[in-house]
Amino acid sequence: MDIECTVEKIKNAVLLAERMTGKNLSLPILHSLFLSTTGKSIRIRSTNLAVGVDIEIPAQVKKEGEVSINGATLSNVFGNLEDDTVVVLRQEGEHLLLQTEHTKTIINTFPLEEFPTLPVVEGESFTIEAATFAEGIRSVYFCAATTEIKPEIASIFIYAEQQTLFFVATDSFRLAEKKIKIKGLSDISKILIPYKNSADLLRVLDSLSGEVVIMFNKNQLSLFGGGIYFTTRLIDGAFPDYRLILPKEEETKVVLIKQELLSTLRLSNVFSDKFSHVLFSVSPTIKKVLLSARNTDVGSNESSVDAVIEGEAIEVSFNLKYFIDVFQALQGDSVALLFTKVNKPILVKSVQDTSFLYLLVPTNR
Amino acid sequence: MDNTTLWNACLTDVETQITKASFSTWFKNTYICTIEDGIVCVGVPNEFVKEWMFNKYQKMILKAIVERLDNIRGVNFVIRKHSVVEEKQKTIPPSIHQTPELPFRDIYINRDDNLNPRYTFDRFVVGPFNELAYAAAQAIIKRPQQAYNPLFIYGGSGLGKTHLIQAVGNEIKQLFPQKQVLYTTLEKFSNDYVISVQNNRQQQFRDKYRKYDVLIIDDIQFVSTKQSTQNELFHLFNTLYEQGKHIIFSSDKHPNHIIGIEDRLKTRFNAGMTIDVQEPDMESRLAIVREKSTQMSIPIPEETLSYIASSITGSIRELEGVLNIIGMHSEIKQKPVGLTEVKLLVKNSIKPKKIISIDAVVKLVSNYYNLDEQMIYEKTRRKEIVRARQIIMFILREDFNESYPAIGAKLGGKDHTTVIHSYEKIKNDLSTDPHLMKEIDDIRILFK
Numbered sequence: 001m002d003i004e005c006t007v008e009k010i011k012n013a014v015l016l017a018e019r020m021t022g023k024n025l026s027l028p029i030l031h032s033l034f035l036s037t038t039g040k041s042i043r044i045r046s047t048n049l050a051v052g053v054d055i056e057i058p059a060q061v062k063k064e065g066e067v068s069i070n071g072a073t074l075s076n077v078f079g080n081l082e083d084d085t086v087v088v089l090r091q092e093g094e095h096l097l098l099q100t101e102h103t104k105t106i107i108n109t110f111p112l113e114e115f116p117t118l119p120v121v122e123g124e125s126f127t128i129e130a131a132t133f134a135e136g137i138r139s140v141y142f143c144a145a146t147t148e149i150k151p152e153i154a155s156i157f158i159y160a161e162q163q164t165l166f167f168v169a170t171d172s173f174r175l176a177e178k179k180i181k182i183k184g185l186s187d188i189s190k191i192l193i194p195y196k197n198s199a200d201l202l203r204v205l206d207s208l209s210g211e212v213v214i215m216f217n218k219n220q221l222s223l224f225g226g227g228i229y230f231t232t233r234l235i236d237g238a239f240p241d242y243r244l245i246l247p248k249e250e251e252t253k254v255v256l257i258k259q260e261l262l263s264t265l266r267l268s269n270v271f272s273d274k275f276s277h278v279l280f281s282v283s284p285t286i287k288k289v290l291l292s293a294r295n296t297d298v299g300s301n302e303s304s305v306d307a308v309i310e311g312e313a314i315e316v317s318f319n320l321k322y323f324i325d326v327f328q329a330l331q332g333d334s335v336a337l338l339f340t341k342v343n344k345p346i347l348v349k350s351v352q353d354t355s356f357l358y359l360l361v362p363t364n365r
Numbered sequence: 366m367d368n369t370t371l372w373n374a375c376l377t378d379v380e381t382q383i384t385k386a387s388f389s390t391w392f393k394n395t396y397i398c399t400i401e402d403g404i405v406c407v408g409v410p411n412e413f414v415k416e417w418m419f420n421k422y423q424k425m426i427l428k429a430i431v432e433r434l435d436n437i438r439g440v441n442f443v444i445r446k447h448s449v450v451e452e453k454q455k456t457i458p459p460s461i462h463q464t465p466e467l468p469f470r471d472i473y474i475n476r477d478d479n480l481n482p483r484y485t486f487d488r489f490v491v492g493p494f495n496e497l498a499y500a501a502a503q504a505i506i507k508r509p510q511q512a513y514n515p516l517f518i519y520g521g522s523g524l525g526k527t528h529l530i531q532a533v534g535n536e537i538k539q540l541f542p543q544k545q546v547l548y549t550t551l552e553k554f555s556n557d558y559v560i561s562v563q564n565n566r567q568q569q570f571r572d573k574y575r576k577y578d579v580l581i582i583d584d585i586q587f588v589s590t591k592q593s594t595q596n597e598l599f600h601l602f603n604t605l606y607e608q609g610k611h612i613i614f615s616s617d618k619h620p621n622h623i624i625g626i627e628d629r630l631k632t633r634f635n636a637g638m639t640i641d642v643q644e645p646d647m648e649s650r651l652a653i654v655r656e657k658s659t660q661m662s663i664p665i666p667e668e669t670l671s672y673i674a675s676s677i678t679g680s681i682r683e684l685e686g687v688l689n690i691i692g693m694h695s696e697i698k699q700k701p702v703g704l705t706e707v708k709l710l711v712k713n714s715i716k717p718k719k720i721i722s723i724d725a726v727v728k729l730v731s732n733y734y735n736l737d738e739q740m741i742y743e744k745t746r747r748k749e750i751v752r753a754r755q756i757i758m759f760i761l762r763e764d765f766n767e768s769y770p771a772i773g774a775k776l777g778g779k780d781h782t783t784v785i786h787s788y789e790k791i792k793n794d795l796s797t798d799p800h801l802m803k804e805i806d807d808i809r810i811l812f813k
Contacts, residue, residue, distance in 0.1 A: 220412035
């Protein structure tokens with residue numbers, strides 16, 4: 001192998017691929033990146049047997065060849081090289097020579113034939129903007145359970161209905177749903193992406209622009225676009241029918257300024273107890289929502305937020321952390337809280353954006 | 366050779382040909398699913414493994430299998446997760462009846478009012494032992510906040526008090542959805558009160574309990590040791606009563622016999638309707654067993670049902686326990702349990718008939734009446750002693766089936782006719798004298 005390329009191009013690919021090398025596996029070859037050439041490009045492949053990625057970058061190929069090399073070493077080297085220099089990678093026996101204007105590096109390689117191939121997925125497919133897909137996942141993935149006991153909720157649930165793609169995640173204390181309209185989207189089977197792999201998926205999607213093609217069957221999903229092929233294991237299971245628990249009508253509707261509520265919640269967080277309780281008292285008479293938190297070791301805090309309130313007074317307490325989480329996914333500058341009854345879940349929505357909803361189960365006092 | 370042995374043999378072959386790391390990465394959790402038409406189907410955990418097996422190890426595996434089994438043409442890979450779990454599940458066929466409610470009973474409790482929706486009147490068996498309580502409950506449902514306020518139901522453990530009062534709550538909730546019902550135990554009420562005192566939220570505590578239209582408090586007898594809870598309960602009672610709200614209590618004793626509660630509470634408990642629930646008689650027990658066995662859908666022949674009803678006396682909860690055991694056994698063995706097996710199963714639940722000596726009876730009764738035990742045996746005709754002696758004779762005859770001469774001989778050499786006379790006398794008095802009836806009931810409780 002003998003190729004020449006700018007550092008900038010290859011660096012990003014190496015850093016991305018290095019993320020997906022197997023960190024704690026017994027098979028040492030999985031710690032490495034697999035570099036190969038195809039005519040006018042170089043391909044970098046890595047996998048940890050849960051996800052896998054194959055990135056193609058244009059380069060000047062003087063001599064074809066394949067090499068596998070420790071991912072951490074290579075990414076550390078590239079991390080310290082200037083972006084605009086030209087780098088030469090040349091295979092010399094058991095080693096890879098990496099040369100720029102000022103540096104010369106020799107790295108040991110691994111035997112080639114051991115490196116696994118990435119599965120090719122056959123099945124249903126659809127096309128979507130990378131940014132849109134990333135938005136859908138990013139809006140909900142923080143809700144997914146992290147337990148290994150219930151793989152079907154430790155995942156992001158994706159399904160399509162009436163040209164709309166639904167993204168859902170829950171850990172049984174809260175649930176987030178994001179709807180994204182996609183013209184011409186045909187009905188597809190349900191997809192369960194493991195929560196553990198969602199960060200890698202987001203990383204890949206963020207490095208892409210334009211459309212990606214997504215192919216999947218019940219065990220595996222792959223994504224192709226912009227020279228990157230990414231594949232992840234899927235969960236073969238059934239997501240709970242969450243629509244049954246969405247409240248149908250609300251008794252009390254409260255609209256608040258998002259930023260005010262967030263800073264008040266953060267203030268209450270200072271005084272929340274170890275269960276992160278905060279008590280919401282909605283008081284229509286004074287047109288305010290009162291938040292109170294108490295920690296016997298620290299102190300207590302009571303704050304109020306001005307609000308537009310329709311309906312009756314109600315008192316509900318929540319886990320603050322779960323409440324603050326939702327703000328990363330809320331668009332717009334005002335937020336609506338829909339209460340039904342004491343001890344019944346509430347809905348959190350953005351007033352401007354109807355595509356996202358968040359269901360939060362109150363805590364027992 | 367079965368599939369597991371075959372696969373293990375093949376794996377030992379493969380293990381020698383590749384590195385240990387590769388072997389443990391790729392061949393962990395693999396097994397042979399099926400062998401059909403010369404194609405061996407190997408189950409693998411995920412797509413990565415499937416891909417790699419197919420590309421890299423297919424020939425090696427095929428060679429290892431062909432050496433051990435004839436007529437094999439190829440190897441195929443499928444993704445099968447949790448193979449061990451799946452196989453285990455396969456060996457247990459779907460059970461003949463489901464008892465999902467049993468272990469998770471608490472989950473069904475409504476968090477707003479603590480009522481368990483499972484307790485309804487449809488599932489309530491009415492017999493002579495509880496018909497009065499049932500009638501009072503029905504009257505309340507028809508005219509809540511008017512009839513029998515407060516209703517005080519008492520009786521031994523496991524006789525359906527909780528079921529009855531919760532059913533009242535559920536029924537009222539259904540008929541009058543606007544009415545606010547709360548079911549709580551005295552324990553919970555008391556804890557709630559203590560917490561409110563701790564957090565200085567007594568006003569909230571009071572407001573909370575005073576807003577209900579129907580308040581049901583279970584196991585009220587535990588109030589006896591809690592002085593300030595009694596106080597709070599007293600005021601709560603007055604407030605609710607004045608506003609015409611309905612209050613229902615249950616206890617294991619008559620309010621007058623709960624030691625340590627103040628008289629002002631006692632009189633209030635007695636102000637409405639005080640009804641006891643007794644132990645079910647044989648026919649009621651049979652009806653209960655039949656009802657429960659259909660509820661749990663355990664098929665039990667009539668003969669067995671009547672055996673259970675006749676051998677398990679006392680609490681309904683024990684009947685339920687026995688039915689659970691039988692249900693469990695028939696589920697495991699996949700066939701209805703026969704009478705002989707039932708006899709074996711319930712033998713631990715049957716209470717042995719209590720053997721009690723005449724002396725012990727004498728001691729208990731004389732203690733009850735605050736008399737010196739020795740006086741009973743003496744030839745004295747003092748009124749209070751004669752009365753106690755007669756009661757002893759009556760109980761010995763009625764409850765312990767002693768012979769008249771034996772009783773006479775033991776109690777200071779009385780003639781058997783004296784004993785007969787005493788027995789008859791108490792028996793007659795019982796029908797006219799409610800105090801006497803009460804005393805004898807109390808004494809009988811002491812024997813248990």
